[in-house]
Amino acid sequence: xxxxxxxxxxxxxxxxxxxxxxxxxxxxxxxxxxxxxxxxxxxxxxxxxxxxxxxxxxxxxxxxxxxxxxxxxxxxxxxxxxxxxxxxxxxxxxxxxxxxxxxxxxxxxxxxxxxxxxxxxxxxxxxxxxxxxxxxxxxxxxxxxxxxxxxxxxxxxxxxxxxxxxxxxxxxxxxxxxxx
Ligand SMILES: NC(=O)c1ccc[n+]([C@@H]2O[C@H](COP(=O)([O-])OP(=O)(O)OC[C@H]3O[C@@H](n4cnc5c(N)ncnc54)[C@H](OP(=O)(O)O)[C@@H]3O)[C@@H](O)[C@H]2O)c1
Numbered sequence: 001x002x003x004x005x006x007x008x009x010x011x012x013x014x015x016x017x018x019x020x021x022x023x024x025x026x027x028x029x030x031x032x033x034x035x036x037x038x039x040x041x042x043x044x045x046x047x048x049x050x051x052x053x054x055x056x057x058x059x060x061x062x063x064x065x066x067x068x069x070x071x072x073x074x075x076x077x078x079x080x081x082x083x084x085x086x087x088x089x090x091x092x093x094x095x096x097x098x099x100x101x102x103x104x105x106x107x108x109x110x111x112x113x114x115x116x117x118x119x120x121x122x123x124x125x126x127x128x129x130x131x132x133x134x135x136x137x138x139x140x141x142x143x144x145x146x147x148x149x150x151x152x153x154x155x156x157x158x159x160x161x162x163x164x165x166x167x168x169x170x171x172x173x174x175x176x177x178x179x180x
Contacts, residue, residue, distance in 0.1 A: 001130070004029060004036040006054055007045030010104035011069050015043060015138060018107060022137035033057025036064060041130050044087050045069045045099075049077040055090040065127050066091045067134060068151075069099035071158045082151035084122075094126030097151050098135060098142075101161055103169030110139035110171075115180075117171035122146045122154045143174050 001024050005012035008028035016026040027034075031050075036042050037060030046054040048070040055061060068087045080086040084097045098121035110117060119140035123131050124147065135142040145154065164170050173180065 001025070001040040001133075002038055003027070003041055003043060003134075004034075004039040004058075005043040005045055006033075006036075006058055007043070007069075009045065011099060012043060012045035014104050014107040015045070015069075015099065015134075018110070018138040019134065024137065029058060031057070034059075036060040039064055041065045041067060041134070042091070043067045043069060043099075048072050048083050051083055051086045052078070052090075055087065058090075061090045063093050064091050065093055065130050066095045067099070067127070067131055068095055068097045071100045072155050073158065073162070076155070082155055084148055084151035084155075094124035095148055095151075096121055096123035096127035096131035097148065097154055098123075098131050099138075100155065100158060102140070102171075106169045106171065107138075113171060115173055116141045118143045118174045120145045120154070122148055122150050124148045141173075 003026045005028045016028050019026050042064050066087050068084045070083045084095050088095045101120045117140050119135045120143050132142040
C-alpha cells in the first residue's frame with residue numbers, strides 16, 4: 001500500500017520503518033504538511049491538540065481512509081466528540097483508531113516477542129480491512145473492541161494503559177480460551 005504518515009516522530013516514524021520492512025511505500029510528513037493525494041491510507045500521528053492545525057496543512061485528504069493514532073494526553077482539547085471525529089472532518093471517509101494503545105518506544109521489539117502482541121482498534125466498517133492489515137504488518141495481532149462510535153471511550157482508556165507498571169511500557173495479548 002501507499003501510506004502517508006502525518007507526523008514522523010516516535011509513532012509516525014516508528015510505524016513507517018515497520019511498514020517499509022513489510023514492503024509498503026511510506027512517505028512521512030512533518031509539521032510543514034504536504035500532499036496525500038496518492039495515498040491509499042493516511043496515518044495521523046501528531047499531538048492530539050494539533051490535529052486540525054496539522055491536517056489543514058495537508059492537501060488531498062478528502063476521501064482517504066485514515067488511521068488515527070493520536071491520544072488525549074495530557075488533556076483532551078477541542079469540541080469534537082472524539083479526535084477520530086476531528087480527523088474524519090478532514091477526510092470525510094472511513095476512519096480507524098489504532099496504535100494509540102501501544103507504546104511507540106517498544107516498536108523495535110515487537111517482532112522479538114514469544115507471541116505476537118495484540119493491538120486494540122476501533123473502526124468504521126470501511127476501514128477495518130486496511131487497519132487490520134497495517135496492524136499485522138507492524139507485527140501485532142488486531143483486536144477489534146468496537147466500531148468508531150466508541151472512539152471517545154477508547155481514547156479515554158489510554159489512562160488505564162498509562163497506569164500499568166513498568167512505566168517504560170508493556171505489550172499485551174488477548175486470546176480466546178484455549179488460544180493462550
Ligand atoms: N509515543 C508514544 O508511545 C505514543 C503512543 C500512542 C500514541 N501516541 C500519540 O501519537 C501522536 C504522536 O506522538 P509521537 O510520540 O509520535 O510524537 P512526536 O515524536 O513528538 O512527533 C510528533 C509529530 O507531529 C508532527 N506535528 C505536526 N504538526 C505539529 C504541531 N503543530 N506541533 C507539534 N508537532 C506537530 C511533528 O512534526 P515535525 O517532525 O516537523 O516536528 C512530529 O513529526 C500523539 O497524539 C501521541 O499522543 C504516542
